[in-house]
Amino acid sequence: MVSxxxxxxxxxxxxxxxxxxxxxxxxxxxxxxxxxxxxxRLTMISHQYGDEDHHLDRFTALAHAMNG
Structure with a gap:
């Protein structure tokens, strides 16, 4: 959910x-x-803890892992 x-x-x-x-x-x-x-501030947030592509990939991978 964080991603x-x-x-x-x-x-x-x-x-x-x-x-x-x-x-x-x-x-x-x-x-x-x-x-x-x-x-x-938004620019700094986007540079912290991974960019949006990283979090989209992470969220997708976790969703696939949970569904099967």
Whole structure:
């Protein structure tokens, strides 16, 4: 379940961050706005404990092991 959560957080977080930056343009990345901090934190989360591909593979392997 941890791998599924890590994958979901990374996938959805990246989508939301990219869309917010696209909508608001470069002003989002100035230090005064919280979104710049969220984008940087999401990047650090994606580098910790394996990337989304690793966790998707792990989750798939565990699901196959449990089902047979």
């Amino acid at each position: 599924a959560a890590k994958y979901t957080i990374e996938r959805v977080g990246t989508l939301v961050t990219e869309e917010a930056i696209q909508i608001h343009g470069g002003i989002v990345m100035i230090w005064e706005l919280p979104l710049s901090h969220y984008a940087k």
